[in-house]
């Protein structure tokens with residue numbers, strides 16, 4: 001089993017990232033025990049596919065490193081690094097660009113959402129972004145990739161690229177790439193915005209009230225939950241009653257994900273009651289989860305040297321681990337590197 005996943009170091013780590021992905025990273029790391037089979041990285045090369053502020057990228061990368069460690073990623077048991085320190089990611093992307101098809105990339109919903117009506121004006125990097133993501137996991141022969149629901153399609157593309165490359169360039173019993181499996185937590189596949197139950201919670205939402213950041217203090221969390229959009233009806237007593245009520249569904253979903261309770265259990269407790277009762281309860285479990293992370297995050301982020309060292313050590317190990325597959329990919333393509 002080889003677990004690989006990444007996160008863009010833009011903005012704050014939020015509850016959607018945590019429940020959709022990072023919590024699973026930590027669980028998988030803890031279950032695997034052994035140090036060499038989990039690789040987690042800051043996708044700084046992905047972050048430059050859209051307009052960004054260069055002066056902020058390096059500090060955002062270090063902050064996100066601190067946030068991941070605060071969430072429970074242990075740099076002694078997992079390999080934690082940033083993409084830019086491992087040139088093989090970009091190199092392998094170029095090799096895979098020959099295999100990925102324009103039609104496949106054109107179908108990516110994230111590309112369609114981000115480009116909107118202005119496709120011609122987008123960077124080539126935004127379009128080929130999923131090929132870099134494929135390189136990220138294929139380079140290490142990833143078997144399991146813990147992600148939120150929104151990244152599942154990119155992982156399916158990575159599988160298609162791996163399969164086509166293996167078919168086109170490898171003999172049947174010596175494929176270069178392993179087909180990776182996306183691991184999406186059913187209870188928190190898609191955490192939605194607190195302001196709009198039909199939009200996912202996201203770093204790029206201009207309203208900070210739309211998300212719980214893992215750096216928010218207890219007062220901020222309580223305020224955001226209190227102001228979260230809801231409808232005027234009380235909570236139903238059964239899951240079916242949440243249909244057509246996206247905001248209620250989202251808040252109940254977050255409560256379930258945080259407490260490990262089922263929807264029926266939560267509705268058994270709160271059914272028939274208004275949000276005036278449910279929201280403070282939700283705020284409390286949120287604070288319970290987020291506060292210890294915030295405390296650790298603040299301590300870690302102040303230690304620049306320690307963060308630099310974590311990334312340097314992780315990158316050295318990742319560079320080493322990627323060598324064989326990169327070499328095999330070059331060889332399969334007939335590109336000789338004297």
Ligand code: TYM
Pocket residue numbers: 004005006007008009016017018019020021022043046132133134136137145146147148149150151188189190191192200201202
């Ligand atoms: P990114 O940085 O947008 O998000 C990091 C992880 O958080 C998950 N996530 C969510 N899950 C549930 N609900 C939400 N509202 C929510 N928002 C974000 C994402 O699914 C993701 O797992 N392209 C990737 C980064 C990446 C990557 C990779 C991931 C680059 N290379 C290789 C896996 C493997 C991205 O932008 O994720």
